[in-house]
Amino acid sequence: MAQASSFYIKDSTETFDAIVVGSGITGGWAAKELTERGLRTLMVERGRPVEHRSDYIGEGVDPWKMPNRGMVDLKVAEDQFAEQRKCYAFDEHTKHFFNNDRDMPYSTPEGKPFSWIRGNQLGGKSLMWARQSYRWSAMDFEANAKDGHGVDWPIRYPDLAPWYSHVERHVGIAGSRENMETLPDSEFLPAFEFNTVEAALKAKFDKSFAPARMIMGRCAHLTQPAPHHQEQGRGTCQARNMCQRGCSFGAYFSTQSSTLPAAVATGKLRIATNAIVHSVLYDPKTNRATGVRVIDSETMQVREYHAKIVFLCASTLGSTQVLLNSTSSSFPTGLGNSSGVLGHYLMDHLYGAGATGRIEGFEEDFYSGRRPTGPYIPRFRNVTEQQTDFLRGYSLSGGASREGWQSQAWKPGFGKDYKAMVRKPGAWHFGLHGSGEMLPRFENMVSLHPTKKDKWGMPQLHIDCSFSENDRKMQEDIANTAANILESLGAKDVKKEIKTLEQWAPGLSIHEMGTARMGRDPKTSFLNGNNQSHDVPNLFVTDGASMASSAWQNPSLTFMALTARACAYAAEQFKLGKL
């Protein structure tokens, strides 16, 4: 792509057609879709610019050339990354893509921890996301209506299906066609391979547990780039699996590799970085959002940007924080909050439960490369009938690998024999871990702290979130079921695991959703079926904040499809003069 630097602005008197707040997965999509539909768009990002390739400073650096061999200086980690350091992707190669917790604090009630993992730079968390990409199914959009938890989704699967296709073709999703009702197929590039042990266990599993099936995890990687991917400057995945450092091959989807080049190519995009959105500007006479007020993160200068449409794509809690801080006499508790639900019904996914076991044999088999995904068992619990004493269900994911030097090193011995032992790969192990649906509950909520502010004067978010009885029962079932599956497939030394609250607080799955939910009724929901504010027609929220339930799939692909669909609607309404 052309150097984006020529598109950066600081001050502007222009009234843009649209402002997009945030530049991560949904912000990038909104910028692409709106500019491609002819709207002059300003993307506003609170963090610094990150250029594709040249700013991936941790990429491709050999461990012996890193100051601390990949480990983060403890003092730096404790002082500046107290929460971020809990994320699996946080290390010396990636720490510059993680939020500085000292500068951007938040509060939680005593005994109710919440891990808010953030990426505040151009590209947001799209640079470090785990890239798992799954469609929701008909069952998932019907779940709230069926059991009464949460409000009914204002859309159904067929409403979103074409938009899944739309984003998938651009993103590039590696996966296999399976024709499963619980997990509709995407537009696929070739799937990654199973290794020998996984292939053997898959054959057994599919036979013993039908209709459940073990498939290869679907991910936003170019296993075989199409011509339009190559035109974007994207290339084939090299199976490094060090994606969170940034990928100069452009082989995984990120704002930088995929949506930003497309938006820039239209000539209609401008980008303001280091611009912290303080609030959305609102004109009560017209009942319209008129722009955003921003604080320059470096100079503390306050500026305004103006536009005819405002899209909030600042992350689930980021967007809600801005809305809560956008108060007026019309909306004293936050812009568009006549329903009073803004900040409520926060969800994450239930991780941290599963099982692992040792697989005997296959001693002559190995693999090559570091596959950036693994085997996946789509939801099988409570699908056609209610089987358990908890509602909804979960997926299992994991895979098989041989023990590397990191595990071998803990084994008995020392000296020549020990060195020779570590040189060889050890036994095969197979793991299965859950991703469970968390029910939307009113009491899981965020609010602005009455007194605490960050160094830019923004009120801090107060996050009050906990797991429920349903969540805990599901985690038990995940661990038991994973262990049963492994045992029935012949695994030895099967060990169950359920992480404690201290080990895995809500938020750490980094699938936070809800707090500005979609719904049919303006009295009980914040957004309508087009991700449009019920109250303020030119205000849209298309990130995870809009979710009315969490389902059990990794949500990013759904965020993308919702964003693209909302942009098409907004652009159409804009051209009709209705916004």
Add this chain to the structure above:
Amino acid sequence: MLQTEEGGRHEPQSPNAVRRSTLIRLAGLCGLALSGEALASLASDTPEKSKPGLLAPDQLALTAVLAELIIPKTDTPGALAVGAHYTISHLLKVCAPAAQQQQFVAGLERIDAVARAKGGKRFVSLAPARQVELLHALDEGKAPFNGEDKNFFMRLKSYTAFAYYTSEVGATRELVYLPIPGGFKGNVPLKKVGRNYAL
């Protein structure tokens, strides 16, 4: 890189390497203590050598001897040649919490205390055979050591392995280093790869 007649791999020995192996052999043969200074002249190319470290010279010397006993020179260089002790000392100082630092130093002191109790000499001054004998007891948590000592030795082994296998020699010569694998293949005979991957 040369192929030897045995099919093993080695690089022509630099004067530095010759000096190193001479020193180590001498130290081993004579039961000489490898002083901090003597060790400082070894592993001169290790990046952590010039960085701040946790360990005092005597502790660094003991760590160097223990690390080389854990991962010795074979057909590839050992822990001493890659300066694993400097890496461990540096990472302990920069990345380890205070409790872990104290445990490590206490573990070293305990090994020396046992060595002294058994013959009046510090561990580094013992004959190599005697060092190996003590380490076997340590590895198994048997007398004169105990279970807690065994846990320390496991941690020391993991530190040594980390320092060694993340070094250039450990990653690229002892193991298979594939920074850019070029794709994923799920079914590759082990004999084609031969060794564990460094990454």
